Structures are given as C-alpha cells and as structure tokens.
Amino acid sequence: MNAQERARTSGQATIKDLELIRIEGRRKVEAGDAKGQHQVNPLHVYAEHRPAEYRERERPAGEARAAQIYLRMTTNEGVEGLYGPIDDEVAVVVYRQLRPFVKGKDALAGETLWDKMFRLNRHSRSSHFMMAISAVDNVAWDLRGRYFNTPVYRLLGGPTRPAVEAYGSCLGHSVEPDRMRKTAAEFKRQGFRHQKWFMPLGPGDGAVGLEKNVQMLRHLREAVGNDCDLMFDAFMGWDLNYAIQWAKQVEQYRPRWIEEAFHPDKMESFVALRKATSVPVATGEHFYGRWEVKRFLEAGAITVVQSDPEWCGGVSELVKMCSIASAYDAQVIPHGHSVHSSLHVVASQSPMTCPLVEYLISKMSSYYYFEKWDPKPVDGKITLPNRPGFGIELDEAKIEKRTALT
Numbered sequence: 001m002n003a004q005e006r007a008r009t010s011g012q013a014t015i016k017d018l019e020l021i022r023i024e025g026r027r028k029v030e031a032g033d034a035k036g037q038h039q040v041n042p043l044h045v046y047a048e049h050r051p052a053e054y055r056e057r058e059r060p061a062g063e064a065r066a067a068q069i070y071l072r073m074t075t076n077e078g079v080e081g082l083y084g085p086i087d088d089e090v091a092v093v094v095y096r097q098l099r100p101f102v103k104g105k106d107a108l109a110g111e112t113l114w115d116k117m118f119r120l121n122r123h124s125r126s127s128h129f130m131m132a133i134s135a136v137d138n139v140a141w142d143l144r145g146r147y148f149n150t151p152v153y154r155l156l157g158g159p160t161r162p163a164v165e166a167y168g169s170c171l172g173h174s175v176e177p178d179r180m181r182k183t184a185a186e187f188k189r190q191g192f193r194h195q196k197w198f199m200p201l202g203p204g205d206g207a208v209g210l211e212k213n214v215q216m217l218r219h220l221r222e223a224v225g226n227d228c229d230l231m232f233d234a235f236m237g238w239d240l241n242y243a244i245q246w247a248k249q250v251e252q253y254r255p256r257w258i259e260e261a262f263h264p265d266k267m268e269s270f271v272a273l274r275k276a277t278s279v280p281v282a283t284g285e286h287f288y289g290r291w292e293v294k295r296f297l298e299a300g301a302i303t304v305v306q307s308d309p310e311w312c313g314g315v316s317e318l319v320k321m322c323s324i325a326s327a328y329d330a331q332v333i334p335h336g337h338s339v340h341s342s343l344h345v346v347a348s349q350s351p352m353t354c355p356l357v358e359y360l361i362s363k364m365s366s367y368y369y370f371e372k373w374d375p376k377p378v379d380g381k382i383t384l385p386n387r388p389g390f391g392i393e394l395d396e397a398k399i400e401k402r403t404a405l406t
Helices: 003-010 088-102 110-120 127-147 177-189 203-224 240-253 267-276 290-298 314-327 340-348 361-367
Strands: 015-029 062-075 080-086 163-169 194-198 229-233 257-259 281-283 357-360 381-383 401-404
Touching: 015 088, 062 088, 062 127, 062 361, 080 088, 080 127, 088 110, 088 127, 110 127, 110 314, 127 314, 127 340, 163 340, 177 194, 177 203, 194 203, 203 229, 203 240, 240 257, 240 267, 267 281, 267 290, 290 314, 314 340, 340 357, 357 361
Parallel strands: 163 194, 163 357, 194 229, 229 257, 257 281
Antiparallel strands: 015 062, 015 401, 062 080, 163 381
C-alpha cells in the first residue's frame, strides 16, 4: 500500500511541514533575438527613468544558470504536494509566517485552511502575504489531487474541454515594425490565434510616442489579418486622457482589449475609459481577492478579469472570482505568471466565462526547465494532463544543486 492509499484509508492528511527547495542547474541557450524590449511602466513618466528606444540585438548560443524555488507540503500520513516555481519574496512569507501556522492542520479542509491563513495577519488582504497564501493554497490543491489520485481540474468539477486555448503573450519581443510583423505572423502560424503585445510608450513620450503606439496596431493587424485577436497591455503606465486618445484612434483595428492602462486603485479611470470607447477594458493582474473583482464589476469598470492564481489567493480564490464574474457576464482570463494553476481552473469553468489562458511565450520557454512535463501549447492549445494534482514532477537529471531554504 503506497502513501496515497494509506492516507485515504486513514481519511486524513495532517500537514507535517512546508519545505522550500531551491534547485539550480545549467540550461542551453539557443542563438536568436535577445528579447529585451521594454514595456511602458508607471516610472517612465520621469525622463531619467525612461529607457532609450529599443533596438533588437542578436543573442549568441551558450549556457545560462537556471534556479527556481519549489514548495513541498508533507503530511504525517505520507502524502505530499509540490508546487512552483514561486518567487523569492513569497518564499520569505511562507517560511516565516505560514509554515509554522499551518503545521498540524488538515490539508483536505481547503476552505478552512484558506480562511485561517487569511485571518492570520492584518496585511493578508494584498501584496506578498496574499501571494504567500496563494502558494500554500496551490500546493494544498496539488496534495489533494495526489491524495485522490486525480487532476486538480477534476476536483474543481471539470473538465469542460480536453484542451484549453492559449493566447500568446509577446512580452520582450521587439516592436520594431518589421521584426514585430514577422514575429506576429510566425506566432499565428504556430497556432496563436490570440496575441497580446505590450505598449512601449506612454504620456512621457509625447505625441510622437502616441502615434507609434497607434501604428503598432496597424502593423500587427496587417501582419495577422482579421481572423486573429490582438490584445494590448499598458502596465499601469498611462493616464485617462492618454488612454482615451489612443483608444479612439485604434477602434478601427478591433483590439480585443486594452489591459491595465491605470493603477488598479484608479477604478474611476477604468469606468471613464470604458464609457469613452468601444475597446473592451481589462485588468485584474493585481487584484488580491474576490472583493476587488466585485467592486470593479459592480461599477461597470471592466469586462475582462485577469486575476492571477499565483497572486490573488490561489486556486480557491480564483474559482470564487469566476463565479462572481459569471453573474456579470464578464470573462476571467487569468494573468499568466505561471500556467499550472490557471490551466486547471480555466479547464473546470464554462468556456463562456474562461475561454483562454495566458502563455508568456518567451518566459515559458525556460520557466519549467526543471520539470519533466512542460505545459506547452501545440497549435495554440494546451492538452489537459491526466497526472494527479497539477502533474508537476521534477527532472532530477537537470538538478545540479538542491538547497533547503531556512
């Protein structure tokens, strides 16, 4: 009888410990574009912090150091959960505050576990504490999947489809017109019928910058035709007047959305932008709980919710957000800091509410280097795994060094 069978027989999964494991190794880097195109960000309003216009350069072949942190949840009954990668700043909160708190608690009682973690700290409602809750919640979901010997999406009531369509997120790829057109056409050929590009310029770049941001859409639409969705991300780097000017000039190119034009605290700006244009308005990457989603939807501020299960409270919280969004006929298309948890949540929801996952093309090419099973799109779709939990298994052959973080 293995650990999962013994645990199921006992009907328990008592948390013994949370282990943070840093793994390191070397990976091969192929020659190609350097992929260092910047995107506009809030600090670019200051001239001294605004980068020079980007020019793509070639990257030689070679080797690069690879390092990631994974979180393991162990139980007294022998069943374990594994999740990652997780960020350094999240690992600190997990180890110092959540690790001692969750010991001895029931890993199978997901709602109770989440609620107690949320009530633990006065700062739990956002930022790094909520991100740490997300990591623990996600590893607990993986453990429950292994306990019941089934994928997480089945625990959530799915699947609603055998594969989930991914939109290609083009962060880091050059927006020089010729390179951008070539890249967009190639990604469409690979099956990415939905693509997101990142605005490089903002109010600090003046009228010339605004015109370049408008012309981006013209170039991309000409490159991919009318049968490909185009989305755009401004990463909180614009103001309302700028966003309205841009939106009115690009409506003819039918963008699927403009994302995070403002800081999420500026809900009134999202409301005003949505009233001023036919371009759909999206945000939510920095939502940290269901309450923010409800406020934005009640105000009519957005039609696309982009909460990230790595940050917003984990799988448990994202599922609640999906229920709220469905009541407003809004879509939830999670931000793609990772793929594992987003894929399983989206797969368990109606395609009307959750039609897509985000796939950061450049980042994900090496993000799961240490894993045996890479959730990579084929012809634009990610086939659902049949392995228990999230199906994460580390490839020991690629790990040169393993360190327990304390």
